[in-house]
């Protein structure tokens with residue numbers, strides 16, 4: 001065996017000691033580096049509710065093959081952007097004093113409308129019209145939004161409540177800051193830094209990005225699990241009797257679909273109730289050419305407004321159990337479907353209403369459908385089949401914040 005010289009042995013021993021000592025010393029001063037979590041702030045705010053490595057499905061949801069109307073133009077839904085839209089929709093930071101979000105007035109449990117007649121915004125502000133349900137907003141030919149269609153498209157619509165003095169409050173008037181101030185505010189929020197970086201590659205918060213992502217989230221809210229859909233999937237067209245419907249529901253469907261015929265006194269003599277002329281199955285979206293339906297009031301005023309010519313899809317007026325979600329019409333003046341049908345049964349003749357749809361009048365006189373009690377029951381039974389169940393509970397449309 002080769003003999004190791006005492007010199008070499010000492011050298012070896014010394015280097016081992018130096019190595020151990022330096023390792024110890026290293027351990028004490030520089031802990032092994034942990035890579036920084038790029039989603040630390042996101043996890044803190046949302047836990048696992050927002051997870052950019054495991055996104056919810058917004059982009060590839062299944063829709064029935066009979067649904068064709070779609071107002072998406074260039075802003076196709078992606079999971080990443082719709083998820084950011086969800087965060088924005090529920091974030092009270094979008095309001096001037098951090099108290100109100102879109103969801104304060106558009107509540108998932110009520111088909112994204114509000115149970116209040118008018119909704120509360122910042123600093124005691126109140127909306128002038130009843131909040132709208134946000135169900136199947138995408139699946140419509142009408143591209144304009146709001147009861148009076150003042151938003152040219154959904155993208156434009158989404159930042160209008162932010163700049164509304166009574167709603168989210170960044171109005172730029174009466175000493176209040178405008179939307180630029182909100183954009184700066186959001187760009188300082190750590191979870192937006194992380195999420196914008198992931199979605200856009202940089203942390204810039206712009207109005208165009210808010211519009212793009214909020215519109216994607218709203219367009220993603222879809223509801224096709226109703227009794228109506230189960231029946232419609234079994235037949236070739238809406239006029240065929242649905243095998244899963246009761247006789248009453250099928251009769252109500254016929255009344256809804258069939259136009260009425262009137263005599264010279266605007267009284268129905270034959271035909272149905274003609275609802276489908278404006279609320280078109282199978283989307284139940286509003287006919288873009290609809291004028292007003294005779295509901296011309298202004299909440300809290302005796303004046304009238306005649307330019308409310310849009311309604312959201314008639315789906316989910318009621319929940320699957322048949323209970324009505326919220327008050328109906330821009331005036332919120334009906335709490336029941338019977339009340340609504342009562343209006344169409346006897347359209348008021350208001351001389352100042354020069355924008356009443358021609359389908360609802362004959363020679364200037366408001367129509368009288370003369371529906372029997374049975375026919376009213378049938379129509380109500382049919383409208384109740386348009387309520388789904390999933391949209392009220394699906395987590396991907398729910399509040400993602402752990403605290404807020």
Ligand code: HEC
Pocket residue numbers: 089094100101102103104105106119120121122127128129130131132133134137144145146147148154157158159161162166167168214218310311312
């Ligand atoms: C203070 C209550 C309030 C807040 C906050 C609010 N909304 Fe609304 N929203 C309403 C009311 C009321 C209407 C109907 C107003 C009208 O037509 O004049 C409406 C209408 C809409 C519509 C039109 C739906 C349709 O079918 O035409 C959309 C979309 C919408 N809101 C989305 C949003 C988004 C997105 C936000 C958040 C950026 C938001 N809302 C914040 C009360 C509110």
Ligand code: HEC
Pocket residue numbers: 133147273274275276277278279290291292293295308309310311312314317327328329330331340341344357359360379
């Ligand atoms: C001429 C077109 C037209 C016809 C026909 C029509 N509607 Fe409407 N409907 C509208 C318009 C426009 C609105 C929005 C009214 C408003 O609030 O200003 C509306 C609103 C509604 C609403 C309230 C929706 C909501 O979200 O609050 C219900 C419910 C409704 N209609 C049911 C019916 C029924 C049932 C029939 C048939 C008896 C019918 N409509 C016939 C145009 C029409």
